[in-house]
Amino acid sequence: MGIQAQAVIGALYGDEGKGLMVDRLAAATPGAVVVRSNGGAQAGHTVVDPAGRRHVFHHIGSGSFAGAATHFSRFFVAHPMLLLGELTDLSQLGVRPEISSDPRAPVTTPFDVIINQALELARGTARHGSCGLGFGETIERNLRPEFALSTKDLFRPDLHARLVSIRDAWVPVRLAALGMTALPAELAAALADDTTIARFEADCAAYLDRVTLWPDRRLCERGAVIFEAAQGLGLDQNCGAFPHVTRSNTGLANMFAIAAEAGITALDATYATRCYTTRHGAGPLKGEVAALPGITVVDPTNAPNEWQGSLRLAPLDLGTLREAITRDLTLDRSGITVKAGLAVTCLDQAEDGFAVTDDGEAIRLDPAKAASDIAERVGLLLWAESWGPRRSDVRLYADAAAAKVAE
Numbered sequence: 001m002g003i004q005a006q007a008v009i010g011a012l013y014g015d016e017g018k019g020l021m022v023d024r025l026a027a028a029t030p031g032a033v034v035v036r037s038n039g040g041a042q043a044g045h046t047v048v049d050p051a052g053r054r055h056v057f058h059h060i061g062s063g064s065f066a067g068a069a070t071h072f073s074r075f076f077v078a079h080p081m082l083l084l085g086e087l088t089d090l091s092q093l094g095v096r097p098e099i100s101s102d103p104r105a106p107v108t109t110p111f112d113v114i115i116n117q118a119l120e121l122a123r124g125t126a127r128h129g130s131c132g133l134g135f136g137e138t139i140e141r142n143l144r145p146e147f148a149l150s151t152k153d154l155f156r157p158d159l160h161a162r163l164v165s166i167r168d169a170w171v172p173v174r175l176a177a178l179g180m181t182a183l184p185a186e187l188a189a190a191l192a193d194d195t196t197i198a199r200f201e202a203d204c205a206a207y208l209d210r211v212t213l214w215p216d217r218r219l220c221e222r223g224a225v226i227f228e229a230a231q232g233l234g235l236d237q238n239c240g241a242f243p244h245v246t247r248s249n250t251g252l253a254n255m256f257a258i259a260a261e262a263g264i265t266a267l268d269a270t271y272a273t274r275c276y277t278t279r280h281g282a283g284p285l286k287g288e289v290a291a292l293p294g295i296t297v298v299d300p301t302n303a304p305n306e307w308q309g310s311l312r313l314a315p316l317d318l319g320t321l322r323e324a325i326t327r328d329l330t331l332d333r334s335g336i337t338v339k340a341g342l343a344v345t346c347l348d349q350a351e352d353g354f355a356v357t358d359d360g361e362a363i364r365l366d367p368a369k370a371a372s373d374i375a376e377r378v379g380l381l382l383w384a385e386s387w388g389p390r391r392s393d394v395r396l397y398a399d400a401a402a403a404k405v406a407e
Contacts, residue, residue, distance in 0.1 A: 002265030005225035007037075008343075009251050009271050009328070010232030011321055013279040015299070015311070016272040017345030017386060019045025019062035022228045024384070024391040025270075026063025033069040033100075033223035034061025037255050038248040039230025040077030040108065042133045046301045048389040053093045056301050059083045060090065061228055064097040066391075069223060072101035073216055075254040077138050078151055079108045080207035081200065087210060100214035100222060103152035107204075109163065110196050111171050112137035114187045119178055136247040141170060152213065154204045163197050219262040227255045227267075233324040234279075244283025251328035252338070259336050266337040270383050271325050274346040275354070275370055277314040287314040287357060294354030298346075318358040322378045341383030341397075344371035348387040 006025055010016045022045070026032045036043075036059075045057040049065040059079065061070035072078055078101065090097065112134030120132055142148040147170040149162065156162060171191065175183075183191065190196050219225060229250055234240050236250040248254070252269060259267060276295050279285045292313050299311060329340055350367040357363065358377060365373055371385035386394045 002337075003220055003263055004266040004268065005227060005255075005259060005264045007227035007229070007252070007255055007267055007269045009229045009269055011271040011273040011325055011342075012232045012277055013234045013283075013285070014230075014232045015044075015278050015280060015301075016232060016274055017343065018228065018230075018272050019047045019057055020345065020386055020389065020391070020394065021270060021272050021343050021384060022062040022226060023047045023049070023066055024394040024396065025226050026061075026066035026068040027391050028396070029068075029224050029226060031223040032063055032066075032226050033071050033219070034063040035071045035073055035219065035225055035227050035258065036061060036076040037073050037227045037229050037258060038075050038250055039246065040133070040135045040138070041079035041082045042135050042246075043230035044301055045228070045230075046389070050390060050392060055090060055093060055095075057086075059086050060097050060099070061226075063226060063228075064090065064095050068226065069098040069100070071214065071219060071222055072099070072105045072151070072211070073254065073258050074102040074104040075248065075258070076101075077106045077108055077135055078207070078211075079133065080154075080203040081108070081110065081113075082133070083210070084203060084206050098212075099210055100212045101151045102216045103150065103213050105151045106138050106142045107149045107151060107154065108134045108138040109141075109149060109166055110134075110200050111166050111191065112141060114183070114191050115171065115174055115178075118175075118180060118183045118187050121184060122180060137174070139247040140174070141166065144170070151211070154208055159204070160197065160201065163200065167191065167197065215261075216258050217261040217263075219258065220264065225262070225264065227258075229255075233328055234320075235283075239324070239327060241284050244281070252331050252333075256331065256334045256336055260334045264336065267339070269338055269340045270343050271328075271340060271380070272343040272345060273316065273321060273374075275316060275344055275350050275356070275365075275367070275374070276346070277316050277320075279312045279314075285312050285314050286317050286320055288312055289314060292354075294351040296349050296351070298349055315362070316356040316374070318356055318363075318374065318377050321374075325378065325380065340380055342371075342375040342378060342380040343384035343386070344374055344382070345386040347371060347385055348393070
């Protein structure tokens, strides 16, 4: 008998309720390990536990309130400068997650952040929608072996020399390639300040105190696997609208690669979507409107910010949703069996007669039946729907999943 895993994937542009769904699955899966399959600290997955504790998960897996461990896969970009703050916040909530990482997981340096922020600021009104945390620049730098830095490299005796090389050799080369001749004063000062490296080395040492090296191939020894994707299919580097994408694969691709190493043979993939569409940052958004009739948007996490502006809104377009999921499910599966279902979230924010669109037609829905109607039109079984921010507000449809298995 093969090894089975679960997965939660954002179906469009992120902010679909992935954290909520992972928390619900983790609560139903004793001994789970939540595997971050892409992205990095720019993720923001909100979970409110049954006691009302609320946290926006950036590094740590969203199953932590339910007792799940966290694993950073080889596709996850670690950010030691930010991890410690998140762990402190979780500790104050009484949560101390067990964390492991594949040795190959890339590591963001302060110099990646500096380049990222300088470049996005230079774009002015033509920004790409970056979070300014250095994710894409980390990927770019790690394409050069002499400047690469992964989790295993944090043990290097010459770590300091490698960081100096990144600052003094890589940064000028990268800035020149980007056509940037000068940095904003504050960023230039941080680049030149030797304490920037010293602080980062201290962050790395503290990071290693909390994170155990553990290869992806031995992942199943950590527990029952729940893959947690970041961002959404509409932001995938290969399928989204360039340049308004993230530099990672946001759906099944990374999960298949990890699963193949770990000996996982079957995957239950839950695609999450709100009953309307949101997008944070620049890029196309079909049917974008200033306000959604019939929807009272409640989103304390995605407040307006300097890097991505305000949360953008549109009716849920079923054609776009259907196309994104279908494309993801047609990827090479490496022999892994996949069952897929849909989770529809934020139904508590919808009023009777709210609209979704399909092939240019507005379709009015009753919130009580909207999730099943949306799933049917998209061509997936409904596996879950949520009527609030807590796991008790999520209805899981185990019978639907079992029926799919039996086919």
